[in-house]
Amino acid sequence: MFYSVSFLRVIKTGFVNFVRNLWLSAAATMVMTITLVILATLFLLFAVTNFSLKSIQNTVDISVYFKIGLAEEKISALQQQIQSNPKVKEVKYTSAEEAFKNFKERHSDDLLITQSLNELTENPLPATINIKAYNLEDYPGIASQLQDAKYQEVVDKINFEDNRVIIERLNKILKFIVSFGIGLVAVFSLIAILVIFNTITLTIYNRREEVEIMRLVGATNWYIRGPFLTESFLYAISATVLCALIFLPVFIKILPKVAAYVNPQMTFFNQNIFNFWYLVLILFVVSLILAMSSTLLAIRKYLKI
Amino acid sequence: MIKFENVTKHYNRSKALDGINLDIHHGEFISLVGLSGAGKTTLMKLLIGEEGIDGGRILIDDIDIAKVKKSDMPFLRRKIGMVFQDIKLLPKRTAFENVAFAMEVCGHRKEKISEDVPKILELVGLLHKRDNFPHQMSGGEKQRVAIARALAHRPVLLLADEPTGNLDEVNANEVIDLLLKINQLGTTVVLATHAADLVNKVKKRVITIENGKITFQQEKGKYKL
Numbered sequence: 001m002f003y004s005v006s007f008l009r010v011i012k013t014g015f016v017n018f019v020r021n022l023w024l025s026a027a028a029t030m031v032m033t034i035t036l037v038i039l040a041t042l043f044l045l046f047a048v049t050n051f052s053l054k055s056i057q058n059t060v061d062i063s064v065y066f067k068i069g070l071a072e073e074k075i076s077a078l079q080q081q082i083q084s085n086p087k088v089k090e091v092k093y094t095s096a097e098e099a100f101k102n103f104k105e106r107h108s109d110d111l112l113i114t115q116s117l118n119e120l121t122e123n124p125l126p127a128t129i130n131i132k133a134y135n136l137e138d139y140p141g142i143a144s145q146l147q148d149a150k151y152q153e154v155v156d157k158i159n160f161e162d163n164r165v166i167i168e169r170l171n172k173i174l175k176f177i178v179s180f181g182i183g184l185v186a187v188f189s190l191i192a193i194l195v196i197f198n199t200i201t202l203t204i205y206n207r208r209e210e211v212e213i214m215r216l217v218g219a220t221n222w223y224i225r226g227p228f229l230t231e232s233f234l235y236a237i238s239a240t241v242l243c244a245l246i247f248l249p250v251f252i253k254i255l256p257k258v259a260a261y262v263n264p265q266m267t268f269f270n271q272n273i274f275n276f277w278y279l280v281l282i283l284f285v286v287s288l289i290l291a292m293s294s295t296l297l298a299i300r301k302y303l304k305i
Numbered sequence: 306m307i308k309f310e311n312v313t314k315h316y317n318r319s320k321a322l323d324g325i326n327l328d329i330h331h332g333e334f335i336s337l338v339g340l341s342g343a344g345k346t347t348l349m350k351l352l353i354g355e356e357g358i359d360g361g362r363i364l365i366d367d368i369d370i371a372k373v374k375k376s377d378m379p380f381l382r383r384k385i386g387m388v389f390q391d392i393k394l395l396p397k398r399t400a401f402e403n404v405a406f407a408m409e410v411c412g413h414r415k416e417k418i419s420e421d422v423p424k425i426l427e428l429v430g431l432l433h434k435r436d437n438f439p440h441q442m443s444g445g446e447k448q449r450v451a452i453a454r455a456l457a458h459r460p461v462l463l464l465a466d467e468p469t470g471n472l473d474e475v476n477a478n479e480v481i482d483l484l485l486k487i488n489q490l491g492t493t494v495v496l497a498t499h500a501a502d503l504v505n506k507v508k509k510r511v512i513t514i515e516n517g518k519i520t521f522q523q524e525k526g527k528y529k530l
Contacts, residue, residue, distance in 0.1 A: 005412050005413070005414055006411075006412040009409060009410075009412075209393065209395060210395060212393065213393055213395065213406065213407075213454075214410050215379075215382070216353070216382065216387050216393075217382070217383070217406070217407035217410060217411065217454065217455075217457065217458070218379040218380065218381075218382035218383035218407075218410075218411055218458065219379060219410035219411060220376070220379045221375070221376060221379065223410055223412075305375075
């Protein structure tokens with residue numbers, strides 16, 4: 001019971017300190033909020049770029065068209081060969097008949113095509129295989145391997161749409177966001193730490209008499225430190241709430257539109273990284289670490305216990 | 306109750322206390338006299354663990370102060386009340402709140418505080434000024450509030466470091482009378498002072514400190530340097 005009464009008093013004193021030095025508290029909260037907004041913006045930029053990159057990466061593949069009338073065994077032998085390459089993630093085979101059927105289905109509305117197809121005596125479409133690699137960098141290698149002379153008699157054409165220019169550009173942007181972002185976050189974190197450090201130091205100075213008397217009448221060390229930690233906890237939570245309020249409209253209005261623009265097939269919010277509460281939790285943890293570390297530094301330096 | 310065994314304390318290279326041996330018994334009233342800088346305040350600071358000792362040891366009820374963990378120090382301090390020359394009341398709190406503060410920070414419940422504080426204020430004769438702020442009280446009254454605060458935990462030992470230093474004769478006498486009364490109620494009191502007339506009035510054990518050494522001790526003694 002003794003401890004719960006003390007605990008409540010510590011919390012109350014922390015609140016009173018926060019309110020009494022309202023301008024100082026506001027400054028500390030603002031700097032912390034700016035740091036969090038930068039962090040959240042970078043986080044989202046990173047996530048959006050990453051999302052775009054993934055969407056584009058999914059569209060990259062190699063299509064191999066075989067010569068018409070080629071025996072199935074030869075195709076499956078080649079397919080196995082390709083499959084055995086550790087860089088290859090997936091090989092999908094489409095037989096000539098399937099291709100023909102698919103083509104017909106796709107153009108069933110078009111009378112001219114349907115009529116022309118009906119007049120054909122044999123299937124004009126080749127069998128194909130579709131290759132997906134694990135890594136983007138591996139596509140050119142796989143493609144050039146298939147152009148090898150020994151495959152010439154079976155392979156008619158290799159279609160490899162090289163999206164690597166776009167992908168590399170996105171990768172560069174991603175790297176830039178990460179390095180620039182880390183730098184910016186580091187700078188603002190340092191500013192936030194210094195501002196909170198100063199604020200807590202001033203609070204310690206303002207309350208020096210009280211602290212001295214507390215010590216003399218036998219307050220425990222944590223009872224003396226507690227209000228300062230409560231105060232910094234309040235900075236962290238206010239900054240997180242403010243930042244969350246700023247980003248809530250972004251999440252509701254803007255992000256779904258961005259996602260739809262980048263890739264209509266993929267939904268934005270089924271990915272963990274785009275969960276709003278997940279972001280809020282990260283922001284809170286970061287702000288708590290910043291606030292607590294600077295407060296503990298100030299306590300260590302200036303609070304004589 | 307309190308035992309100093311060959312206690313030494315240095316500040317930089319100068320010796321503040323030099324081989325102090327002293328026994329203080331339960332219920333005693335001790336007048337600690339000496340010039341400024343003789344080592345009276347240092348001796349008290351060592352007792353509440355505010356400063357560490359450099360040699361020897363101090364036992365309070367057989368507990369070696371040097372061995373008390375930092376986290377347990379507050380609990381030791383609750384057994385020792387302390388009063389200072391500069392009083393150290395919180396200016397924005399009333400007499401009642403100043404005394405209550407000592408109980409609050411140690412986790413006492415509100416009911417207990419509102420029951421105990423008036424009793425303590427009555428003991429120091431200031432119940433009628435319970436709602437006065439420090440600036441509305443005389444120096445002597447403020448010092449009595451400080452004594453009330455020191456008594457809030459019912460300490461076994463009360464250390465008074467020059468409590469009358471800033472007071473006129475009338476107020477000083479009031480404070481000394483109060484300390485004697487507290488002593489009569491069973492609390493051990495150590496009074497550090499250089500006011501000769503007060504020591505002579507008290508007529509209790511006198512210990513003289515000079516340059517960090519005890520130079521004179523006398524039961525029911527008089528002020529002597």
